[in-house]
Amino acid sequence: xxxxxxxxxxxxxxxxxxxxxxxxxxxxxxxxxxxxxxxxxxxxxxxxxxxxxxxxxxxxxxxxxxxxxxxxxxxxxxxxxxxxxxxxxxxxxxxxxxxxxxxxxxxxxxxxx
Amino acid sequence: xxxxxxxxxxxxxxxxxxxxxxxxxxxxxxxxxxxxxxxxxxxxxxxxxxxxxxxxxxxxxxxxxxxxxxxxxxxxxxxxxxxxxxxxxxxxxxxxxxxxxxxxxxx
Numbered sequence: 334x335x336x337x338x339x340x341x342x343x344x345x346x347x348x349x350x351x352x353x354x355x356x357x358x359x360x361x362x363x364x365x366x367x368x369x370x371x372x373x374x375x376x377x378x379x380x381x382x383x384x385x386x387x388x389x390x391x392x393x394x395x396x397x398x399x400x401x402x403x404x405x406x407x408x409x410x411x412x413x414x415x416x417x418x419x420x421x422x423x424x425x426x427x428x429x430x431x432x433x434x435x436x437x438x439x440x441x442x443x444x445x446x
Numbered sequence: 447x448x449x450x451x452x453x454x455x456x457x458x459x460x461x462x463x464x465x466x467x468x469x470x471x472x473x474x475x476x477x478x479x480x481x482x483x484x485x486x487x488x489x490x491x492x493x494x495x496x497x498x499x500x501x502x503x504x505x506x507x508x509x510x511x512x513x514x515x516x517x518x519x520x521x522x523x524x525x526x527x528x529x530x531x532x533x534x535x536x537x538x539x540x541x542x543x544x545x546x547x548x549x550x551x552x553x
Contacts, residue, residue, distance in 0.1 A: 337488075366541065375545035376489075376534070389541070423488050434479050435536070437488030 336360045339424050339438035347446055348414060354441045356407040356424030364427045365407040366435070367399060371420040382407060383429070414445045449473075450535055450544035458550040462524055467547040469535035470517040477538040478518050480509055482531045483546075489534055525551045 381389035382401040398410040425435040481489035495511035
């Protein structure tokens with residue numbers, strides 16, 4: 334039980350599909366993050382939300398659209414993705430921008446076909 | 447952006463051996479964290495080091511923060527197959543990780 338739950342664990346989608354990834358945390362954290370992890374690449378920070386407000390967008394293409402309705406939930410909406418977007422998408426949370434470390438979910442393994 | 451460089455990138459050893467992996471930066475961090483990630487899972491926080499020169503022990507794992515707070519090392523004594531994984535470091539406040547050291551411990 335990590336305290337951060339991501340669904341689905343696996344997702345296969347076509348390039349014309351629209352899908353959403355969900356992240357939920359029950360730790361009372363105020364900051365939530367999306368990371369992308371591709372093979373042979375380090376963890377790439379995508380988006381940061383602090384107290385529900387987006388505080389960082391790391392030059393992510395618009396085909397990725399985040400949503401943070403409250404401090405416990407974070408979504409990543411996907412549309413018209415490319416095969417190179419296939420990766421492990423990780424959600425993390427922390428108490429106010431990583432003062433005490435991140436808690437990660439198990440990730441969603443996304444395959445774009 | 448504070449760049450974190452981890453070395454070695456890959457390490458394959460036999461069970462029972464000792465090893466050290468490194469995390470280096472040109473920037474000063476107020477604290478630094480180590481994580482271990484197993485295949486198909488998210489990284490799990492192992493330790494946070496805060497004070498320059500600090501040494502923390504977690505069973506067979508020993509973490510050290512450099513005196514200048516720009517670098518850190520992780521030493522594993524008598525490695526076990528369960529230590530296999532990707533070891534990542536991250537500096538506080540930067541939200542970015544090093545590329546990691548992929549450790550394989552063979553039986």
